Amino acid sequence: MKVQLKMILAILIGMVLATGCTNKSEEPKKTEQKNKAEIKTNFDIVEAKSFTLKNIRGIGYPGNDNALYIAANDGLKMYRDAKWYETTVNQHDYIGFQAIESGFIASGHPQKGISLEDPLGLVKSADKGKTLQKLAFYGKTNFHFTAASFSGNGLYVIGEQPNDDLRLGVNYSTDNGATWKKSALKDFNADSLGMMAVHPKNGETIAMATRSGIYYSNDNGNTMKLITDPFMVTALSFNGDSVLYSSVENDKILLKTINPLSGEQTNSTFPFLDYDNPITYMAVNPKDQNQIAFTTYKNDLYESIDGGEKWTNLLRDGKKELD
Template identity: 80%
Template sequence: MKVQIKMISVILMGILLVAAGCSNKSEKPEQTKEENKTITKTNFEIVEAKSFKLKNIRGIGYPGNDNALYVAANDGLKMYKDALWYETTANQHDYIGFQAVETGFIASGHPQKGTNLKDPLGLVKSTDKGETLEKLAFYGNANFHFTAASFSGDGLYVIGEQPNGQLSLGVNYSTDNGSTWKKSGLKEFNADSYGMMAIHPEAGNTLAMATRSGIYYSIDNGNTMKHITDPVMVTALTFSGDSILFSSVENDKILLKTINPSSGEQINMTFPFLDYDNPITYLAVNPKNKNQIAFTTYKNDLYQSIDGGQNWKRLLENGK
């Protein structure tokens, strides 16, 4: 039992960020009009992927400008559509903090070598499936492991790991696509860690955060937080309409549940058995079709359901 708890705690150090001490080399961004232009890479195509093995999955989601499940990895994007896998032939960036939005996706991370892009990417956005990238903020100055965006595009959040001219330590949010930032007050937030954030798909002021002591919820951009679950370790979460889909680790078991933030009602979901050392790392629900659900695990397994979680199909095993 003690060995298992220690093991899962070590695993989750990569999922959670200790609130008291963070380190990310961010400087105040100085961007010119030239730098804000779209970044283009030639010879870009989306082709069927015959085989691949992912070493690191950085995020998953259902962008609104495509009918596919996107997987962001350390070597670019993989897309699953109509029972086939696809990949890009260029712009294979390490997309950290990947967020699917209605017009495409937003991410941070590191550029593919040879693309002549500054490292780190800051916050970038693509509306053409990764062919071009628009620089939103902090280009060449910061990398964000914890980002969140409303599907509608009216709320963008990052966790600042080191204060600078525009960002404060902790949770920061923007309502103008990264042009200006405000610090979330986090009133009544008592957890000792920051974790994955999720934003309501339509209401950009509604935030949920996973921590080692449960889920904190806010309807005012994180200025006031409410603890809405028992003090359990939550490893991943996402919104499904007004409800929150989340995974927790409780009594040596990995669980998948939904919670109604208003009533507190929780419903356990059926999903494939996972070993204790293979917790869920990312969750995604398609805002255009809530029956489409996907999750990844620490060991790079990927499962998807197209019937609201009644049946699941494993799409990747150990990243393959």
């Protein structure tokens, strides 16, 4: 079982995720597109009676809705007022999903039959997925690791293949993807790059989960500081100025909060998870910090609306059964 756990964690933290999605290097099929891809098929958000998610690509609380969003390989699922919803079209394979105040940012692959280039590069939606605005690398690159400030003033990607516009490693943009700079990562000593989180208000402040702890930066990742002990961290999210994260220590899955400036840490209560089912994605609602959600390797989903005192199991094995 320990060997299996190591394999799982390598998938979570490794430079390239084994998610069945590729960072396409082949020449994409070219189609004539406007700067904003307007989908002409009837778009609606309807109640989802049942579904099974094969892959969860990210979660978050977009500021233009009052719902928890799940990005999956077959589009968006939204949980609001104890009901699940989904879109009728635009069921794209979203990857690197990031909730922001005006909507969401993502990468990934378009739904088959829709005239969008593959891969999507970085796209943004301010209307719950009805239309996509192309930010950068459209038709060129797919990003497994992205991060964005809720305020919209900081955008980060990990370049897995260098090109004329992007360097290998962490790159950041302060102008919504128009131009990019490479983070210097001074004093970064981990042997892997992993999931990133950006401060909800200050786009210069980031944290990164690695196999050897959390690295923190307040200058766009140009200088980094290890703020935890060197243990495996699988997921993290800012909760105000603090960082909520999940670690794996002594074959146990833990949930903690750390103040990056003081180093003070607190343990959080949460449902028991088998050590081969670690936490994969985590989200805190910047508009209500008591609203927290996380997913697991086996596609379980939990949410708390009281700051982690009580948790509701919204999905088990990615399944929403018929009522």
